Amino acid sequence: xxxxxxxxxxxxxxxxxxxxxxxxxxxxxxxxxxxxxxxxxxxxxxxxxxxxxxxxxxxxxxxxxxxxxxxxxxxxxxxxxxxxxxxxxxxxxxxxxxxxxxxxxxxxxxxxxxxxxxxxxxxxxxxxxxxxxxxxxxxxxxxxxxxxxxxxxxxxxxxxxxxxxxxxxxxxxxxxxxxxxxxxxxxxxxxxxxxxxxxxxxxxxxxxxxxxxxxxxxxxxxxxxxxxxxxxxxxxxxxxxxxxxxxxxxxxxxxxxxxxxxxxxxxxxxxxx
Amino acid sequence: xxxxxxxxxxxxxxxxxxxxxxxxxxxxxxxxxxxxxxxxxxxxxxxxxxxxxxxxxxxxxxxxxxxxxxxxxxxxxxxxxxxxxxxxxxxxxxxxxxxxxxxxxxxxxxxxxxxxxxxxxxxxxxxxxxxxxxxxxxxxxxxxxxxxxxxxxxxxxxxxxxxxxxxxxxxxxxxxxxxxxxxxxxxxxxxxxxxxxxxxxxxxxxxxxxxxxxxxxxxxxxxxxxxxxxxxxxxxxxxxxxxxxxxxxxxxxxxxxxxxxxxxxxxxxxxxxxxxxxxxxxxxxxxxxxxxxxxxxxxxxx
Numbered sequence: 051x052x053x054x055x056x057x058x059x060x061x062x063x064x065x066x067x068x069x070x071x072x073x074x075x076x077x078x079x080x081x082x083x084x085x086x087x088x089x090x091x092x093x094x095x096x097x098x099x100x101x102x103x104x105x106x107x108x109x110x111x112x113x114x115x116x117x118x119x120x121x122x123x124x125x126x127x128x129x130x131x132x133x134x135x136x137x138x139x140x141x142x143x144x145x146x147x148x149x150x151x152x153x154x155x156x157x158x159x160x161x162x163x164x165x166x167x168x169x170x171x172x173x174x175x176x177x178x179x180x181x182x183x184x185x186x187x188x189x190x191x192x193x194x195x196x197x198x199x200x201x202x203x204x205x206x207x208x209x210x211x212x213x214x215x216x217x218x219x220x221x222x223x224x225x226x227x228x229x230x231x232x233x234x235x236x237x238x239x240x241x242x243x244x245x246x247x248x249x250x251x252x253x254x255x256x257x258x259x260x261x262x263x264x265x266x267x268x269x270x271x272x273x274x275x276x277x278x279x280x281x282x283x284x285x286x287x288x289x290x291x292x293x294x295x296x297x298x299x300x301x302x303x304x305x306x307x308x309x310x311x312x313x314x315x316x317x318x319x320x321x322x323x
Numbered sequence: 324x325x326x327x328x329x330x331x332x333x334x335x336x337x338x339x340x341x342x343x344x345x346x347x348x349x350x351x352x353x354x355x356x357x358x359x360x361x362x363x364x365x366x367x368x369x370x371x372x373x374x375x376x377x378x379x380x381x382x383x384x385x386x387x388x389x390x391x392x393x394x395x396x397x398x399x400x401x402x403x404x405x406x407x408x409x410x411x412x413x414x415x416x417x418x419x420x421x422x423x424x425x426x427x428x429x430x431x432x433x434x435x436x437x438x439x440x441x442x443x444x445x446x447x448x449x450x451x452x453x454x455x456x457x458x459x460x461x462x463x464x465x466x467x468x469x470x471x472x473x474x475x476x477x478x479x480x481x482x483x484x485x486x487x488x489x490x491x492x493x494x495x496x497x498x499x500x501x502x503x504x505x506x507x508x509x510x511x512x513x514x515x516x517x518x519x520x521x522x523x524x525x526x527x528x529x530x531x532x533x534x535x536x537x538x539x540x541x542x543x544x545x546x547x548x549x550x551x552x553x554x555x556x557x558x559x560x561x562x563x564x565x566x567x568x569x570x571x572x573x574x575x576x577x578x579x580x581x582x583x584x585x586x587x588x589x590x591x592x593x594x595x596x597x598x599x600x601x602x603x604x605x606x607x608x609x610x611x612x613x614x615x616x617x618x619x620x621x622x623x624x625x
Contacts, residue, residue, distance in 0.1 A: 195360025
């Protein structure tokens with residue numbers, strides 16, 4: 051038994067090291083001088099930190115505009131997912147069978163199953179036809195469409211935990227469905243809404259395929275900017291690591307906030323509860 | 324979009340006072356939204372796969388029947404990229420499922436510090452794939468990368484990781500595994516938690532060894548979950564894009580181009596939009612059985 055415990059600790063510790071090392075390495079590269087980055091053996095701690103890379107990243111043409119685009123698109127699409135998703139999830143959670151449930155679930159699973167490129171080819175063509183190429187609104191709508199099923203599954207698991215008796219007593223008082231939903235259900239499910247919101251934000255924040263196809267200069271998002279570093283002939287790892295860090299740090303912070311719901315959120319939609 | 328809220332509000336008045344819970348119409352906004360953003364594009368995608376749209380050409384598109392499909396099926400790239408997708412999927416699963424199970428078992432022992440370990444181990448799956456790809460590209464760098472430096476400490480010669488097909492595929496699988504093992508681990512952990520402890524006690528009373536318990540009790544009970552994971556992972560490998568795009572762009576040549584990336588290249592690099600749409604339809608058809616198996620398998624999980 052003792053051997054097994056030691057082995058488990060060893061395994062978890064080394065896996066944790068491997069999980070964190072790339073993150074550590076990105077952040078440390080981002081605060082290294084050029085000389086300290088391009089050297090062997092690699093410098094893990096023995097360097098003097100500098101913010102030069104951030105300085106050159108932040109002074110980049112359009113950096114702040116791109117950062118703002120990412121925030122705006124993330125926020126907009128998350129809002130749509132929460133509004134539409136909570137309505138649909140509530141119906142799913144409260145009514146096991148209704149007409150159109152099967153097809154809708156099938157459609158949701160199809161969104162999860164299909165590679166984005168399959169939908170983005172026609173979406174690209176359609177939006178350039180309607181003049182929506184490189185538009186932030188179009189990006190918000192597409193992100194929301196792609197993430198809505200995930201939001202519904204996750205919200206559903208929260209709504210299902212609300213005891214039905216609460217609704218029944220409200221119904222006796224003559225509350226309409228929608229009133230009850232907004233005045234009673236949503237406040238109770240608030241933590242679930244927050245958790246879902248954060249998860250959908252993460253998905254949107256990380257999204258790359260949609261903006262790389264649908265965004266030009268006007269609606270460019272952070273992942274596209276981060277990716278554009280590698281197309282330069284001279285690879286400059288410092289600013290590149292700074293850009294990656296700027297993308298990653300908000301995630302790590304949010305993860306700490308949603309620690310409690312992390313497991314439910316990450317496995318949502320994979321398994322029916 | 325917010326205006327669509329008026330739908331449910333308006334209709335809910337009618338159902339006021341009924342004891343049923345007629346909330347099915349709450350799904351109407353979602354229906355409309357997915358119809359516009361998913362269903363119409365999908366159908367339109369099938370439609371353009373029968374035209375000859377080239378993004379670089381100004382000629383009006385015309386209907387060419389199944390020509391795109393015939394061309395695509397005749398093109399050797401379609402088959403070679405499909406093969407690469409299969410290789411990545413196969414070896415990816417081979418790495419990720421066993422490691423995910425082992426880590427889940429270690430977490431399931433509920434040792435002190437398990438919660439902290441779990442939070443740390445989950446982190447990779449949340450991180451921006453593009454940024455992760457960049458980090459690994461730096462780590463796999465032939466001259467300056469830490470990976471080759473560490474191998475150097477073991478007296479192993481420098482590897483040009485992203486320069487040849489085998490090593491590049493290896494690198495891609497490592498990076499994807501780094502991001503995906505946590506997912507496998509979490510789902511297996513959930514399945515393990517659902518197993519009643521009394522079953523383990525009974526097995527132990529009967530004198531079963533740890534490996535016997537795993538093989539005859541744990542493994543059969545988590546098999547439905549493993550099936551679900553496998554289906555989801557197959558779909559994710561078909562989707563694989565971000566890290567692949569950053570690490571190798573499908574190169575050298577097309578040596579690490581998957582079917583999904585090939586569809587992207589056909590459409591947006593060679594600008595053959597209609598031909599790419601035909602490839603897209605084929606990709607959708609390939610994922611169809613996985614889609615149905617997933618629906619079926621996920622019903623088997625509690």
